[in-house]
Amino acid sequence: MASVNFEYLKDISPNLYSTLLNRATNDPRIIGIESIKTKNGSANMRISHGGGKMTLHSNYNVDKESEKLYEKMKFDSKKLTIVYGVGLLYHVDFLLRKHPDTAIVIVEPCFKILEQAIRERDMKSIFTNPKVKLLISNEPSELGQFITQIFNFQIHSGLQFLNLPAYEKIFSEEWEIVKETFRKQFAKFTINTLTIMEAGNEYTENCMRNTPAMQKFPWAYRLFEKFKQIPAVIVSAGPSLYYQLDQLKNLNEQAVIIAVDTAYPILKKNGISPHFMCSADPTSGNYIHLHDTKINDCYMIVEPMTYHEIVSLEGIKAFMTSFNGYYSRYFAEYANNTSELISWGSIASTCFDLARKMHCNPITFIGQDFAYSDFLTHCPKTKFDSKYKENLQKQPSLYLYDSYASWHIRRMDPLKVELAEDLNGEPVFTSKNMKIYAGWFEEQFSTTEQTIINASEKGILKNHCEIMKFSDVIENHMNKVYPIRDTIDRIYKENEDYKIDELKQNITTKLSELDNAVCKGRSTQEQCRELIELKNQIDQPEAYKRISELTHYIGANINCGLKDEIFIQWIDHENQKAELFFKRQIGSLVGTEMSATMLEELSNHYYGLIESRIVCFDKIKNNLKLALESIELDSSTRINR
Amino acid sequence: MEILVNRKKIDIDTTEIHTLQELVKTIEENIISQAGHVLTQIEVNQICLSDEQEAEYAQFPVNQIEQLSINSCPPYELVLSGLEDSLQILPQIIETLGSCVTKLSEDVISEAMDEFIVATDGIQWFTTIINGSISVYGSNINEKGDFIRSSIQLSEILNEILEAHSNSDITAFGDLIEYELEPILEKMLKQIPSYLSELKGIKL
Numbered sequence: 001m002a003s004v005n006f007e008y009l010k011d012i013s014p015n016l017y018s019t020l021l022n023r024a025t026n027d028p029r030i031i032g033i034e035s036i037k038t039k040n041g042s043a044n045m046r047i048s049h050g051g052g053k054m055t056l057h058s059n060y061n062v063d064k065e066s067e068k069l070y071e072k073m074k075f076d077s078k079k080l081t082i083v084y085g086v087g088l089l090y091h092v093d094f095l096l097r098k099h100p101d102t103a104i105v106i107v108e109p110c111f112k113i114l115e116q117a118i119r120e121r122d123m124k125s126i127f128t129n130p131k132v133k134l135l136i137s138n139e140p141s142e143l144g145q146f147i148t149q150i151f152n153f154q155i156h157s158g159l160q161f162l163n164l165p166a167y168e169k170i171f172s173e174e175w176e177i178v179k180e181t182f183r184k185q186f187a188k189f190t191i192n193t194l195t196i197m198e199a200g201n202e203y204t205e206n207c208m209r210n211t212p213a214m215q216k217f218p219w220a221y222r223l224f225e226k227f228k229q230i231p232a233v234i235v236s237a238g239p240s241l242y243y244q245l246d247q248l249k250n251l252n253e254q255a256v257i258i259a260v261d262t263a264y265p266i267l268k269k270n271g272i273s274p275h276f277m278c279s280a281d282p283t284s285g286n287y288i289h290l291h292d293t294k295i296n297d298c299y300m301i302v303e304p305m306t307y308h309e310i311v312s313l314e315g316i317k318a319f320m321t322s323f324n325g326y327y328s329r330y331f332a333e334y335a336n337n338t339s340e341l342i343s344w345g346s347i348a349s350t351c352f353d354l355a356r357k358m359h360c361n362p363i364t365f366i367g368q369d370f371a372y373s374d375f376l377t378h379c380p381k382t383k384f385d386s387k388y389k390e391n392l393q394k395q396p397s398l399y400l401y402d403s404y405a406s407w408h409i410r411r412m413d414p415l416k417v418e419l420a421e422d423l424n425g426e427p428v429f430t431s432k433n434m435k436i437y438a439g440w441f442e443e444q445f446s447t448t449e450q451t452i453i454n455a456s457e458k459g460i461l462k463n464h465c466e467i468m469k470f471s472d473v474i475e476n477h478m479n480k481v482y483p484i485r486d487t488i489d490r491i492y493k494e495n496e497d498y499k500i501d502e503l504k505q506n507i508t509t510k511l512s513e514l515d516n517a518v519c520k521g522r523s524t525q526e527q528c529r530e531l532i533e534l535k536n537q538i539d540q541p542e543a544y545k546r547i548s549e550l551t552h553y554i555g556a557n558i559n560c561g562l563k564d565e566i567f568i569q570w571i572d573h574e575n576q577k578a579e580l581f582f583k584r585q586i587g588s589l590v591g592t593e594m595s596a597t598m599l600e601e602l603s604n605h606y607y608g609l610i611e612s613r614i615v616c617f618d619k620i621k622n623n624l625k626l627a628l629e630s631i632e633l634d635s636s637t638r639i640n641r
Numbered sequence: 642m643e644i645l646v647n648r649k650k651i652d653i654d655t656t657e658i659h660t661l662q663e664l665v666k667t668i669e670e671n672i673i674s675q676a677g678h679v680l681t682q683i684e685v686n687q688i689c690l691s692d693e694q695e696a697e698y699a700q701f702p703v704n705q706i707e708q709l710s711i712n713s714c715p716p717y718e719l720v721l722s723g724l725e726d727s728l729q730i731l732p733q734i735i736e737t738l739g740s741c742v743t744k745l746s747e748d749v750i751s752e753a754m755d756e757f758i759v760a761t762d763g764i765q766w767f768t769t770i771i772n773g774s775i776s777v778y779g780s781n782i783n784e785k786g787d788f789i790r791s792s793i794q795l796s797e798i799l800n801e802i803l804e805a806h807s808n809s810d811i812t813a814f815g816d817l818i819e820y821e822l823e824p825i826l827e828k829m830l831k832q833i834p835s836y837l838s839e840l841k842g843i844k845l
Contacts (some may be wrong), residue, residue, distance in 0.1 A: 039820075052808030059813065060820035068746040165748070166812050 066094030085167030144181025209308035212634035218495035221337035232360035239376035240458035241367025273297035304328035362451035369459030578612035678713035723770035788836035
């Protein structure tokens with residue numbers, strides 16, 4: 001048996017060294033490992049496992065094998081490279097020969113193989129390579145989590161794989177878990193990021209226009225813990241809601257009813273007044289459900305980013321909350337309590353968090369299908385149905401061949417529809433996003449103290465909650481009357497939450513700081529110009545000294561004198577792409593040998609970064625001015641009244 | 642019913658014969674074997690039967706046969722023509738194996754296995770020809786000749802491939818096809834003409 005010295009590991013990773021040295025791992029997946037030689041005498045191994053024996057690398061031509069694996073991966077420098085299986089690292093050697101600067105993450109699902117591999121071949125060059133990260137764990141979901149942590153959404157455009165076929169065969173189930181864990185984590189991240197990025201402008205504008213509402217309405221913290229052990233019903237607008245409306249109508253102060261904004265008009269039409277309606281859509285999308293409905297029978301829960309026309313609807317009574325976004329975080333600081341609630345993908349998550357923070361118990365869901373139950377895309381009798389009626393009116397003969405059901409089915413995106421098993425064990429259509437949302441809720445349920453009941457009677461939400469008929473929930477849990485509406489009315493009147501004058505003052509200060517920042521930025525840009533002028537005088541001591549002073553000064557003043565953390569967050573948000581580009585370019589020049597070209601590039605990138613920030617300062621100024629104008633307009637309107 | 646053996650009309654008493662299988666067996670025993678020949682082709686009512694059809698037609702009633710034509714030849718002729726055919730067939734087998742290797746490296750395992758099964762049929766036919774040549778020419782063949790040594794090597798490689806396959810060792814399986822099986826078949830393809838000459842020079 002070969003015995004290569006692996007003392008080098010002692011310094012790099014003492015724990016790993018000691019584990020591998022002691023051969024302490026016991027892995028039932030591996031029956032035995034045979035040392036073999038390739039035809040040209042290189043080390044190779046054959047692994048005996050439950051499904052047979054597997055040779056790790058080609059016995060004939062490891063280079064050709066590595067080349068084939070490399071071609072298969074279609075290397076893209078923008079993607080994060082994942083290598084599944086340490087093996088004897090021939091494949092990694094090949095990749096590093098082709099791309100010496102590429103960062104590689106090696107995922108090893110088996111200590112036992114590594115124990116032997118390290119004795120078969122000297123792997124020092126890879127283990128000491130700072131570009132190579134080695135993730136070792138017998139627990140595949142842990143490996144998936146690690147990859148998620150390493151993956152940088154702003155740097156990597158995706159993942160690419162250089163996998164040893166032997167590993168894909170021996171550890172195929174583990175590999176699926178690694179990928180699935182990563183996929184789930186990644187999807188959670190991107191869904192929230194994309195929602196915010198897609199609605200970027202509306203989000204900011206709403207925050208500014210909604211400033212008066214932050215003073216007008218009390219903040220939601222006042223409701224927290226005020227409904228201990230009182231049952232709550234969360235009403236979503238899924239297709240199954242239609243079946244529960246009659247029972248919901250008969251509930252009279254027996255449970256706190258919290259509706260999502262799209263469900264509210266359905267409830268209203270059926271004579272049901274929820275206690276709360278949550279709305280946080282920054283676009284006008286959900287406004288169509290509400291604009292012609294008088295919302296005087298329930299309290300809204302709104303966020304600074306909620307579409308401003310909703311927040312200013314006539315007669316509206318609301319409580320403010322904050323999802324801790326870029327701007328709402330700032331505005332929430334001027335409330336007595338930031339009143340944070342969760343918002344994750346669907347507004348039902350906010351309803352749920354509200355019920356949880358109000359200490360309601362049990363918390364019951366209805367109309368929460370996360371599926372196209374009965375082949376319906378939404379609850380019948382909502383505003384969406386008017387489109388169907390409009391179509392029929394335009395072409396009266398349409399009803400002959402276009403039924404209500406087929407109209408719904410056509411609204412499903414065939415590319416995104418997936419088959420799933422519903423809570424009754426029946427097949428149902430859903431979508432990838434709805435599955436992710438359901439998964440998020442189930443995960444939240446598992447860590448919630450209160451009893452969670454899904455009484456939707458349809459759909460895919462089924463884990464970590466009790467599945468009950470709504471009639472049974474009412475009979476068993478909602479058989480007492482509580483003074484719910486009176487309590488909310490009383491709390492609503494206690495509105496002394498917001499320090500609007502302090503906010504106005506702070507905005508004024510910030511506007512003046514931004515004006516100064518523009519001046520500071522322009523002056524720093526002058527220094528960048530001077531730096532370029534000196535680029536051909538590096539060899540002259542005085543010029544060299546000045547270059548050092550200038551680079552130090554520019555680097556230290558890149559924030560243009562803005563020190564407040566909130567400014568840095570806003571700049572990051574508003575100037576995202578430019579920040580990423582210029583900082584990366586500047587970063588790549590740091591540490592390189594000083595030359596005329598290097599100085600010119602450095603100075604140009606600094607100049608560009610400052611220019612983009614000056615444009616960004618203007619945007620922030622306009623936003624803050626809009627907030628100030630909204631406050632002033634509101635106060636003058638009130639005076640006139 | 643008209644019965645032809647090598648295109649010559651013959652008479653056979655069929656009163657006790659009920660099926661095609663019984664009729665062919667009688668002709669094989671009484672005529673073909675007597676002439677030292679082996680049966681090469683059966684044609685029933687002008688339908689030339691393949692190996693599969695032979696099994697299907699085994700119980701075909703004799704009273705429904707209008708014409709039966711049987712061809713036969715001496716075994717050495719069958720071996721020589723088989724070896725000559727293999728000059729055309731082996732390149733096709735090698736090409737199929739190449740495609741199998743490509744698909745293995747592309748991770749399209751099921752398609753690779755489909756290709757391998759096609760190639761295996763051809764290799765099985767080729768080894769039947771080789772074994773036939775050994776059986777017909779016996780000790781007259783030079784046991785240490787290149788082709789015979791290659792055929793022994795081929796048999797060893799096929800056993801190794803079988804072992805890799807039963808272990809699901811996809812690395813060794815692909816390796817053996819690419820670096821052992823394809824080269825040995827290419828080598829044998831080059832050795833066939835001289836082996837043919839050797840066989841043709843042997844007087845049986």
